[in-house]
Amino acid sequence: MGYKVYTLDFKTPLKSSKYNFLQPVIEAFSNKDIPKAVNYCSDIVESLVGEVGNREAIWINGEKSVEKTGIMAVVMGNKENKQYQNLPNTYHFISKMCAEQEDKTMLMDTYLDTLPEDHPAVASFAAARIAPSKTRASFFTSALATLSIFMDSYVASMISESEIDLNKFNEEKSVLYMILPDEKTTFYSLCSLFVNQVYTKLVELADAKGGRLKIRTNFILDEFGNFSAIPNFRWLFNSWRG
Template sequence: CGKGRTVILQTIGLLALARESQIVSDPKGENYDYTAPFLRKCGVDVFALDFKEPLKSNHYNFLQSIIDAVETGNMSQAIDYVWDITGMLVGEAKGEKLWNNGEASIIASCIMIVVFENMDNPEYQNLTNVFYFIAEMCKAPKQGDEMMLAKYMKKLKVENPTHPALGLVAISDIAPSKTRGSFYTSALTTLRLFTNPLIYEMTRKTDFRPKDIGSRPTAVFMILPDGKTTYYSLASLFCTQVYSALSDFADKLGGRLPIRVNYVLDEFGNFTKIPEFATQLSVGGGRGIRFNIFVQSLAQLEEKYGREIARIIRSNCETWIYLQAEDLETQKEVSERLGKYTTTSYSLSSSQQHYTSNSSQSVNLVGRELLTANEVSRIRRPYNLATSRNDPAIMTSPDLSKWSFNDFYGLGSKEHNNKLRMIRSDARSTHQENGIQLWGIWKRYQI
């Protein structure tokens, strides 16, 4: 039995009984299928962002926080949210910053245009329309003509000189035209996932607000295909947006959320890099936001975040539960985390010559690892090693079948569980794929 049946499913149930909120990454969708009915009985609002079967998913618009800020007239906050989502989409520069900054400038300005200019047409306020706005407005013009985006920006500057998009596009505007072409191409590549009609259907509107998660017991499951990591970038984006919104909400309430929110991030090593995640870990607890991250090995953290940031992330994790790992470096670090103890070392030596013999013995006090890396590697289920600020301990993690949660969830044998998943999955409501609705503003500029 793996971590799902020994730790994660029990954690989800305990958090529901504690009346706390949770955001759960759910490879394959098993956690949702098994626990959703029980959570609802506990009075928890349950939502699923289903990247496996988007037509069964709840809706979540990644631009919603920006839309809400613009609606309330808080343009400063709206611009902050624009840069937050843009930074997450574009990521950190791996080479010269010019290219990242230019791409980010294009995406940020076009997000603001799509949101700001469609306050009366909410069906167009989504990232799919941002993609097609860039794709159409940034097409290479005919010889002697001007690009449609440039025409649009000039018109915008005349009609509304203080339009927030004008400042956002300034970074890319000062670059040569050939360089700007690379910005447009990179922006389209970054937003390509939103051209999928099913992802559009998921993200065209919103069924819940992030602050709802911190106001009343709520569970959001991010159901992800386990065979590919394509949509993990969107899961990372969702986690980042929710954290940002919850932090702002907590600040308005004196610094702490009414309901504690728990991130339960299975297969965290597959997530794309979350900006400032080390900081979120260290300050989130004070706001009532707690992280539970599950990785196959510590090397996954170093691959995504680099050695130094990965070290900070590890040090900010107060409680470690070691189940099993094949990675030697992980075993060594767990061994080092346990520390050493003092033990007695005995030595005996002897020598013999023709008619005489000599022997000596000594007793020394030496330091020894509480568990060596080799001994750590021998830990097997159902045992686990738990470390915290207190003394470490070898504990047991029984399979779910040994817990009352097995009955609470309605589970049984493997065959029964497979059949139950199929029944519950088939019972989920499916919405229609209505086709992508496009703003079409570019048609006014086409000759």
């Protein structure tokens, strides 16, 4: 029928199509649209962290601050080394740069001091940087715990580069299946993130063509009720109807 078929397979990652969840950030940065790159980065962090239980805002925002800084650093600092622009490397960056040294200093502070004051990584880390050391350590621990899902070598291979180009969803007829393990919810946040990224890209493509897509797109989300919350879903749902 002429359809290009992709799978985002978290059950058997070695059989999955590859997709780098930082791709929207990378593309915006490559196009020198830094504000858009920052917004995409915020979307990623919102999906990964969410609003967890009864956690106070200080802990949620602190964790988001650290993750956002890590993402912006690995994307903007590796323009010539694209193999490092991914979430597994974000984990490694945070784990190395946020570890306290023998002299009680932290490499992250040294690194940020080398950047311009208007660099997105400097701004995003501000909430964590001014916190007391023990509080800040909790932010780092939470960020690494969230990003630890990318440390599985099979999953890391699956999300470290991209075979799926969201731009092509409006150029060629495509089918994408998301496959999740039945026995755990570990990857639900990534499915929510992917749906959000696809939707955002389709809106951009439609806006560039007078508000209509070249190819009609249908979302069949059978297990949607089990996903992690999609940021701004009510707004997205109303827009889908249009």
